[in-house]
Amino acid sequence: MPELPEVETTLRGIRPFLLGETIDDLIIRQPSLRYPVTSGIEQSVRGHAIKEVSRRAKYLQLHLDNGSMLVHLGMSGSLRIIEPNVDWKKHDHIQLKLVSGKALRYHDPRRFGSRLWSDEAHWQLNNLGPEPLSKEFDGDYLYSLSKGRKIAVKAFVMTNSVVVGVGNIYASEALFSTGIRPDRAAGRISRNRYNFLAENIKVTLKNAINLGGTTLRDYSNSAGDPGYFKQELFVYGRSGLPCKTCSNALAESRIGQRSSVFCPKCQV
DNA sequence: ACACTAACCTGCAAGC
DNA sequence: TGCTTGCAGGTTAGTG
Numbered sequence: 001m002p003e004l005p006e007v008e009t010t011l012r013g014i015r016p017f018l019l020g021e022t023i024d025d026l027i028i029r030q031p032s033l034r035y036p037v038t039s040g041i042e043q044s045v046r047g048h049a050i051k052e053v054s055r056r057a058k059y060l061q062l063h064l065d066n067g068s069m070l071v072h073l074g075m076s077g078s079l080r081i082i083e084p085n086v087d088w089k090k091h092d093h094i095q096l097k098l099v100s101g102k103a104l105r106y107h108d109p110r111r112f113g114s115r116l117w118s119d120e121a122h123w124q125l126n127n128l129g130p131e132p133l134s135k136e137f138d139g140d141y142l143y144s145l146s147k148g149r150k151i152a153v154k155a156f157v158m159t160n161s162v163v164v165g166v167g168n169i170y171a172s173e174a175l176f177s178t179g180i181r182p183d184r185a186a187g188r189i190s191r192n193r194y195n196f197l198a199e200n201i202k203v204t205l206k207n208a209i210n211l212g213g214t215t216l217r218d219y220s221n222s223a224g225d226p227g228y229f230k231q232e233l234f235v236y237g238r239s240g241l242p243c244k245t246c247s248n249a250l251a252e253s254r255i256g257q258r259s260s261v262f263c264p265k266c267q268v
Numbered sequence: 269a270c271a272c273t274a275a276c277c278t279g280c281a282a283g284c
Numbered sequence: 285t286g287c288t289t290g291c292a293g294g295t296t297a298g299t300g
Binding site for chain 3: 002003005006034058072073074075076110112113124158160167168169170213214215216217218219236258259
Binding site for chain 1: 271274276277278280
């Protein structure tokens with residue numbers, strides 16, 4: 001599923017179509033998602049204008065004058081701008097139709113995503129760490145939070161209360177760029193190495209955004225196109241293949257129930 | 269507080 | 285050709 005670059009790419013794709021537009025209708029075909037789609041959401045949004053569209057962590061938020069819709073793409077979700085009369089494909093669950101004539105359609109085979117409405121703040125946005133591309137996220141920040149922590153550094157940077165938006169792909173890639181083994185205890189990494197790691201997380205995410213994200217199977221941007229970062233991957237999905245730096249075979253282990261590929265020679 | 273697991277759901281690939 | 289198993293961009297609830 002989409003990590004931060006894929007959600008950001010989606011945001012940039014849909015925002016121009018949604019901003020200032022009035023919602024004509026919301027059609028829910030499948031309300032059974034990660035959380036049930038908020039009941040009565042159709043009546044709440046119908047006839048209201050979209051004032052702003054933003055991203056926080058991997059959530060997208062559509063702000064109306066009477067509340068906001070919180071959208072998460074889960075593991076396999078995607079949003080597309082389409083003509084409203086386009087045939088519904090399997091796993092197309094929701095359509096937001098605009099008065100302008102366009103529509104936003106939500107597709108999600110695994111249904112781990114969500115579509116929630118609230119007239120106040122969403123609790124899902126509580127207790128989130130800083131955005132990785134913000135100034136407050138840096139090596140000193142990571143180092144200070146890591147003190148005494150025994151958790152594997154890869155799981156540490158994938159923890160949403162530490163920093164948001166860094167999922168399995170980009171955690172793996174940033175750790176490779178920095179030369180840190182993913183299973184190293186977070187509390188046993190120097191401040192200096194955290195400086196490099198924080199920088200590499202930013203660089204990796206920015207590069208991925210510039211290439212439209214990573215498409216493995218389900219993900220596509222709001223125009224239906226894939227992302228092109230897959231060809232840039234050094235370790236993710238390359239278990240057993242030669243390291244692009246030293247040609248040693250890449251190793252794989254499981255950390256926090258996620259597969260973790262790394263180079264035993266380049267990463268220590 | 270922290271570390272770790274199971275669970276949600278569908279599709280696909282690998283192994284037998 | 286089938287059937288079974290395990291794994292997949294995430295997050296949360298529950299356990300010690």
